[in-house]
Amino acid sequence: MEDRLIPEKQKKRPEILFAGGCLAVLFLALLIFSAVFVGNRILAESPSTPTLTATVAVTPQVLIQKPGDEWMIRHEDFSSDDLGWTLYFPPGKLQIVNGQLVLETYSPDRSVIASSQVFFAPSDDIERYYVQADFTTDVETSLSYGLVFGLSDSFGSFYLFEIWRDNGLSRLLKYSSGGWEELVAFTEVELRPYPEFNTLSVYFDEGNIELYTNGVLAATYKDENLFRSKNIGAFIGEAGIRLIVDDFFVYDER
Structure with missing residues (x-):
């Protein structure tokens, strides 16, 4: 069976593969840095989550007229x-x-x-x-x-x-x-x-x-x-x- 020949200009040389890999790593690093930076900025600018507290029942006051010292x-x-x-x-x-x-x-x-x-x-x-x-x-x-x-x-x-x-x-x-x-x-x-x-x-x-x-x-x-x-x-x-x-x-x- 005849081998399928790849034209010379389409062959991936080792130096090209290495350069492409470096660019990919650099691009990925930039994406990670951007995500972390933007995420931290959003957290810093977002309002804090309110703390939920129990509702206090109203009770009658004791001693409506406050007594004096005597x-x-x-x-x-x-x-x-x-x-x-x-x-x-x-x-x-x-x-x-x-x-x-x-x-x-x-x-x-x-x-x-x-x-x-x-x-x-x-x-x-x-x-x-x-x-x-x-x-x-x-x-x-x-x-x-x-x-x-x-x-x-x-x-x-x-x-x-x-x-x-x-x-x-x-x-x-x-x-x-x-x-x-x-x-x-x-x-x-x-x-x-x-x-x-x-x-x-x-x-x-x-x-x-x-x-x-x-x-x-x-x-x-x-x-x-x-x-x-x-x-x-x-x-x-x-x-x-x-x-x-x-x-x-x-x-x-x-």
Whole structure:
């Protein structure tokens, strides 16, 4: 068979192959250098990737009115029953269970109050104080409950900061001589749904009353015929639920 002859001008000489290889290596090196340089420049000019952080849940502030140097702060976490919490206006039941106060009434139309005269018993000449506690119930309910303040030693008079969680309402009542007086009518407030706690707070300054729900001002009232008693407590007005109370804070000026 006849060998196929390659023309002289198409034959690849060794020196040509060597030169071509050098050029190829040089070209490849230039490509690598360009890629690295451009890549580094892009990284330098690109904005840094933001760090994702968890969303912090908003919680009610404790002690809305900050106490001064001469104020004494008390905190009841119900870790024990040393402060003698007592049930008033039975029939009903009061228990300290798992670090919480549990209150209920057995009568469909008779309210009960839980109070401790040991926990907060300032002298009568003190006109400014602050009280706060967390409230929830054992079941979802349309019934009301609330925070008692200005409670007399005979339990014959007091203020009641009352809430209805199911429809987001609150009001301020005054009880004296066996009758109720509405000081602040029904007010819409933002309340946390069942079973979360709602924090009720009251700042009392010589008859000037500020009411807070979960750290937000709900209403104010000026009582010209103020109650000077300072006892505090929790209130439930009807049977069918158990009121759960935690973290009572009280402070007054010394």
